Amino acid sequence: MQRSPATDAPKITFNDIKGAFSTQTRVISALMLRETKTRYGLHKIGFLWAIVQPLMMVAIIVGIFSAIRSDNPGGMPLVQFMLTGLVPFTMFRETMNQMQGAINQNKQLFAFPQVTTFDVIFARGLLEVLLLAFVFMVLLTIIHLAGWTINIERPLDVLAACSLLATIGLGFGFAFASLSPLWPSMRQLSSALLGRPLFLSSGIFFTADSVPSSVRQYLLYNPLLHLLELIRSAVFHEFETQHGSWTYAGTWAICSLAVGLLMHQALRKRAIIGL
Numbered sequence: 001m002q003r004s005p006a007t008d009a010p011k012i013t014f015n016d017i018k019g020a021f022s023t024q025t026r027v028i029s030a031l032m033l034r035e036t037k038t039r040y041g042l043h044k045i046g047f048l049w050a051i052v053q054p055l056m057m058v059a060i061i062v063g064i065f066s067a068i069r070s071d072n073p074g075g076m077p078l079v080q081f082m083l084t085g086l087v088p089f090t091m092f093r094e095t096m097n098q099m100q101g102a103i104n105q106n107k108q109l110f111a112f113p114q115v116t117t118f119d120v121i122f123a124r125g126l127l128e129v130l131l132l133a134f135v136f137m138v139l140l141t142i143i144h145l146a147g148w149t150i151n152i153e154r155p156l157d158v159l160a161a162c163s164l165l166a167t168i169g170l171g172f173g174f175a176f177a178s179l180s181p182l183w184p185s186m187r188q189l190s191s192a193l194l195g196r197p198l199f200l201s202s203g204i205f206f207t208a209d210s211v212p213s214s215v216r217q218y219l220l221y222n223p224l225l226h227l228l229e230l231i232r233s234a235v236f237h238e239f240e241t242q243h244g245s246w247t248y249a250g251t252w253a254i255c256s257l258a259v260g261l262l263m264h265q266a267l268r269k270r271a272i273i274g275l
Contacts, residue, residue, distance in 0.1 A: 099173025157234035171256025
């Protein structure tokens with residue numbers, strides 16, 4: 001009497017799942033530690049550069065805006081306004097950018113059977129998200145200690161909006177990281193299409209109400225503008241957005257991550273062959 005293939009198939013137990021999850025967690029943690037040492041271990045100021053760089057950028061932009069205009073955008077203090085736009089936007093952009101080169105720059109690690117393309121991409125993205133979340137909190141503390149008042153009205157809304165920004169960055173990051181080994185010019189193309197255009201149209205320097213309605217209707221297709229509006233609405237008591245939509249931004253975040261993971265699943269083997 002022959003046994004069916006289903007009978008011969010090994011059963012997957014909870015301990016198998018737990019062991020696999022534990023192994024992948026250790027691999028991702030090791031990759032994050034390796035990435036941290038590679039990125040910051042060779043610099044004299046090391047990790048402090050991650051804090052100094054956005055602080056310098058905020059100072060430069062505030063200086064320029066203070067010279068060309070005397071009013072505060074949307075009634076919000078200029079320093080806090082710029083900080084709550086620039087750093088959250090960076091959480092999307094830098095997460096996406098850092099993930100793109102993950103496969104190309106870690107190809108020697110694929111000799112180890114425990115390391116997968118998902119691990120190296122996700123480790124980079126998670127490290128960048130955690131790093132920028134920490135930097136955001138440190139910068140808010142610094143400007144508060146420097147005399148600029150920060151009273152966050154709805155901290156959970158800020159956390160939710162930053163999480164959605166990070167999720168969109170992870171989604172795009174997975175997609176571009178999977179495509180980069182097959183099309184080496186993908187990084188330059190994504191930077192040209194999503195770099196400066198999004199930097200200028202995501203509300204870092206303006207509020208949705210401050211632009212003409214004829215222009216605003218097109219800008220609001222950008223989910224990052226919705227999320228920056230929601231962050232500022234949650235931080236400043238003097239500002240309440242009329243245009244930020246949790247539903248629209250959340251849909252973008254879920255769809256971006258789903259598409260990115262599906263593209264990675266479809267292209268991961270070709271991506272390794274293309275190295």
